[in-house]
Amino acid sequence: xxxxxxxxxxxxxxxxxxxxxxxxxxxxxxxxxxxxxxxxxxxxxxxxxxxxxxxxxxxxxxxxxxxxxxxxxxxxxxxxxxxxxxxxxxxxxxxxxxxxxxxxxxxxxxxxxxxxxxxxxxxxxxxxxxxxxxxxxxxxxxxxxxxxxxxxxxxxxxxxxxxxxxxxxxxxxxxxxxxxxxxxxxxxxxxxxxxxxxxxxxxxxxxxxxxxxxxxxxxxxxxxxxxxxxxxxxxxxxxxxxxxxxxxxxxxxxxxxxxxxxxxxxxxxxxxxxxxxxxxxxxxxxxxxxxxxxxxxxxxxxxxxxxxxxxxxxxxxxxxxxxxxxxxxxxxxxxxxx
Numbered sequence: 001x002x003x004x005x006x007x008x009x010x011x012x013x014x015x016x017x018x019x020x021x022x023x024x025x026x027x028x029x030x031x032x033x034x035x036x037x038x039x040x041x042x043x044x045x046x047x048x049x050x051x052x053x054x055x056x057x058x059x060x061x062x063x064x065x066x067x068x069x070x071x072x073x074x075x076x077x078x079x080x081x082x083x084x085x086x087x088x089x090x091x092x093x094x095x096x097x098x099x100x101x102x103x104x105x106x107x108x109x110x111x112x113x114x115x116x117x118x119x120x121x122x123x124x125x126x127x128x129x130x131x132x133x134x135x136x137x138x139x140x141x142x143x144x145x146x147x148x149x150x151x152x153x154x155x156x157x158x159x160x161x162x163x164x165x166x167x168x169x170x171x172x173x174x175x176x177x178x179x180x181x182x183x184x185x186x187x188x189x190x191x192x193x194x195x196x197x198x199x200x201x202x203x204x205x206x207x208x209x210x211x212x213x214x215x216x217x218x219x220x221x222x223x224x225x226x227x228x229x230x231x232x233x234x235x236x237x238x239x240x241x242x243x244x245x246x247x248x249x250x251x252x253x254x255x256x257x258x259x260x261x262x263x264x265x266x267x268x269x270x271x272x273x274x275x276x277x278x279x280x281x282x283x284x285x286x287x288x289x290x291x292x293x294x295x296x297x298x299x300x301x302x303x304x305x306x307x308x309x310x311x312x313x314x315x316x317x318x319x320x321x322x323x324x325x326x327x328x329x330x331x332x333x334x335x336x337x338x
Contacts, residue, residue: 006040021095038091064098065311066122067304068143071106073129081248082277082294083128086149089300090126097304099124107132114138124307131156145310147303151276151294152194153320159310161302161321168276168292168325169198170205172243175290175327176274177206181241185214185271187228187253188245195245195276214239218249225252229260233269241272241333247282247291250275254285254332273332276325287331294325 003021007014012033020028020037028034069087071077077084094101102122105113112118124145131139131148136156139146147159151168154160176184186199196215203210216231218224225244232238244250250273261268275282278293302321309315 006037009040010037012037021092023092038088041095064100065124065145065308066100066102066120067094067307068103068105068120068122068125069101070110070125070127070131070139071104071129072127072131072135072148075106075108077104080129081279081281082246082296085279086128086296086300089297090149090304093297093300093304097308099304099308107135110135110138113142123311126303126307127158130154131158145307147306147310149299149303153322157318159303159306159319161299161306161323163294163299163323163325165194165276166198166201168294169195169243169245170202171292171325171327172274172276173199173202173206175329175333176241176243176272177202179241179272179333181239181272182208183211183214183237183239184208184241184243185216185232185239186243186245187216187218187225187249188220190215190217193245199243220246220249222248222252222255225249226256227252229253229256232271233260238269239271241274244273244275247275247277247279247289250289250291250332251281251285254287254289272334278328282328283330287334290330290333291328292325293328295323298323 003014003017006017010017010033012028016028017037020034021041069090071083074080074083077087091101103120109118113120120142123143124147125139125143127146127148130150130152131154133156136158145159147161148154148156150160150162152165153162173184186196188195190196200210213235214232216228218228225248228249232242242253244253254273257270261270274290276292276294278291282289282291302323306319
């Protein structure tokens with residue numbers, strides 16, 4: 001199947017199709033066009049021309065596989081901006097590796113899969129987010145290769161490619177501490193969340209007290225980040241810096257901060273803000289968000305390699321691969337920018 005055919009079906013140029021299929025960071029000006037091109041390519045089982053030629057000539061004997069995706073912590077991609085971006089990279093990487101993306105499943109679907117009410121012919125599955133331990137055995141019965149992409153490692157008997165949330169949180173706290181902040185708040189999930197653990201351990205390391213009024217437990221949504229601003233601003237001694245567990249929460253917090261201070265000439269409350277994930281909006285927002293960059297493209301590339309290598313008999317042990325992350329220092333961690 002050629003780029004020209006996809007071009008005809010989507011009503012755009014061959015060059016545009018090529019850019020979308022080979023660069024996950026490329027966005028068409030026409031809304032929804034990139035998604036339409038990817039969907040058409042999946043439906044047609046598109047294989048990149050160079051790879052197809054190699055296969056035809058016998059230069060590449062590796063087999064393409066069918067792969068499903070499991071949304072482990074949410075029901076739709078629109079609920080998590082980070083994993084929505086990871087999924088976009090995954091679509092393109094699977095196309096490049098001559099694999100076919102078949103089904104997008106959530107946790108309730110796995111029960112239906114086990115009961116035979118949903119059928120799949122896929123040999124592998126990529127898990128986005130932390131997988132409930134009770135699903136692991138079911139996934140092994142249904143798939144020959146199970147790979148998880150997550151922010152934190154687990155003890156599950158599956159292949160995993162991760163960035164460590166504890167280390168990422170400590171990176172943020174170290175930077176805020178170096179800036180001179182001693183009253184640092186946390187906004188996010190506190191239920192065995194690695195980023196909260198990193199926050200807590202950093203306070204201990206810097207001999208700072210854990211002030212419970214500075215911990216705002218949320219479901220890590222933009223709406224809850226927005227509400228968290230009023231909670232912290234209303235304290236008798238509010239924090240000078242805020243660490244949000246993810247970018248979406250941080251953007252909600254900053255939105256509230258901008259709105260509340262829009263007409264204030266005195267008593268404005270503008271703490272430094274930093275977070276983790278580095279979603280695309282982080283660098284487009286005003287002020288631009290200081291955040292920890294997680295290498296989404298590399299996470300995906302390694303995950304697809306793990307699936308293909310296991311299905312091709314390349315490894316039998318469960319691999320745990322941790323990729324590094326790094327801090328992106330931008331405007332939001334400086335109090336002078338609003």
